[in-house]
Amino acid sequence: MNSFEIARLAGVSRSTVTRVINNYGNVHPKTKSKVLKVMEENNYRPNATAKKLSSKKSNVIGLLVIKDMDKSSPSFLVDAFFGPMVDTIIHTASSRGYRIMLDITEENDKNTLNLFHEKSIDAGIFLSWSNMQPKIKEAVKLGYHCGVIDFDFAIDRDDSIVIMDVCDKKSAYKATKYLIELGHEHIGFITGIKSKRCSIERLKGYELAHLESEIVINESNLFEGYFNEEDGYAAVEYWTELGKMPSAIFAANDKMAIGALNALHKKGLRVPEDVSIIGYDDVILTQYTSPKLTTMKVPVSEMADSLINTLIDKIEGREDVRLRKTFTARLVERESTAPIRKIEKK
Amino acid sequence: MNSFEIARLAGVSRSTVTRVINNYGNVHPKTKSKVLKVMEENNYRPNATAKKLSSKKSNVIGLLVIKDMDKSSPSFLVDAFFGPMVDTIIHTASSRGYRIMLDITEENDKNTLNLFHEKSIDAGIFLSWSNMQPKIKEAVKLGYHCGVIDFDFAIDRDDSIVIMDVCDKKSAYKATKYLIELGHEHIGFITGIKSKRCSIERLKGYELAHLESEIVINESNLFEGYFNEEDGYAAVEYWTELGKMPSAIFAANDKMAIGALNALHKKGLRVPEDVSIIGYDDVILTQYTSPKLTTMKVPVSEMADSLINTLIDKIEGREDVRLRKTFTARLVERESTAPIRKIEKK
DNA sequence: CTGAAAGCGCTTACAG
């Protein structure tokens, strides 16, 4: 059963059937209802592939996931960001009549842009922890709109690229400021990998909050981490040996905060009575530690929602869209932070 | 740039270009290399949509996720099963040259089979906690192969349906047997929702292990749960009030085991010294509780891998494929279980 | 408001 058959049965031309299918409007009501009836009776559904070929529009958006070579974990979806992000993207896309086609490739894989070359999609979203700028530019050159969550690379502005990013500096500033307002002046900071822009920005935010409150940062308050649980553990051991345990610790991500929490427990220090801890990300686990971890929540779902919506606006030719939006992490106050103890002040 | 252009530039017919593209073999080596060269020079890539339309084969498999109406959570990917499952499916499909098209609908949504009706996919995999049997049958009637992970519904055998399931009875039997071998005779069981087949099966496994070891089950050892953390907590309170705390607890899922663990901590009972606990599922969280939770791991990735591979075999016309495979959960021994204390035996 | 014709970019028999 195809549009030709429907046309024949309804006594009209294929053009008219097309008009009815796509609700073009310029069809006589009687003709329209007749065609509709015939389609209904024959349980007819237009062939999406044929439609795509002739109309040059697929209503499919590619989700290009680039596997991280570093991580042995095969499971990108279990990632604190990718899972909720993909989830939101699919939901929102679906509500706007778009389907998602998933493609997984590795960094520097020459097949990354296959979906574009084959013309299987209308636009693409890149999900990756590595720098996708070159690939994105290539896709844009091919004539496509692209979307990306820019966690770390300061991607160039371009009229075809929709970008959502997080202001790490401001977010880290908020976290540090919060601790300072609780009365802490001796705040340990477990940094992220130093080569990453996000780590540098977070450090800047930490510094800014101190500067603003005119608190001098002791060099020994800084401990370089690599985003792993062990690093948080090591930081606490470092401060213990040094005999300079901070009254509050800010970790550049939740995993390290959890590591620090465990180390503190082991040393017999209570959280938050003896030491406050704040993390960054708002991983699910933070709700299951004891005490529950106070952290900075990165609004991944909002970012993903905004990304896909803006991208679709762009595809559909809307002109008044903001191509770039910057988000700030939000403080989620749980149980691991408290005002500095008065006894200490005495 | 299309196949016609390539044909012209290479001085051959479009048929020959098609033969080269698809590696049909019956092409003169010289002709082939010439065509290949022209394609290369022009950075030509066949249009996937056109190919699909003429060949009736898309190399796209639909992943039909059916949202659970019960759960308020928008995030199906964060689910302990769906995340790793989708992940594995995409990876394996990709390695075999298939793409995944994602579609999310709700239960009883009349659009669930759209991807089939539109002929956008070659086959479909259903991911759902509700009974998809009717929808699957409909898709089969439309001429498609389908795949499904059957956690609970005992889906009928059919030559077009690939089914992977878990033997809950055997898995629960293994868990219970393990506790019995540790010397426990007074084993509490927190059941799942009683209307679910998987809950009934798990109860049967629990009973079977007792029967085999000739241990009589005290009726008060059973506590009806609904798969939530609170239920595990309530179970422990129930046994406390009754004054009949089991020496070991088997919870029908990890969430309830965690609830029980928390309740035990609150009551001042030590795990595993006073009470052993074993869960079911192997959720990530089980590795972060203290003590770490012993549990029964459902091999989701293996199941998903087997599912997609078998489905593709079927699509490609292989005849010697096993359409149904049954898996058993595997014991993951961590820290929450121990032999019964000798003092208690005195 | 409606229709006839051409086209989207491939593949599939068929013939040689």
Place this chain on the structure above:
DNA sequence: CTGAAAGCGCTTACAG
């Protein structure tokens, strides 16, 4: 081993 023709099932101008 190769080519000419027809076809997949739609949509897009164009003409009326």
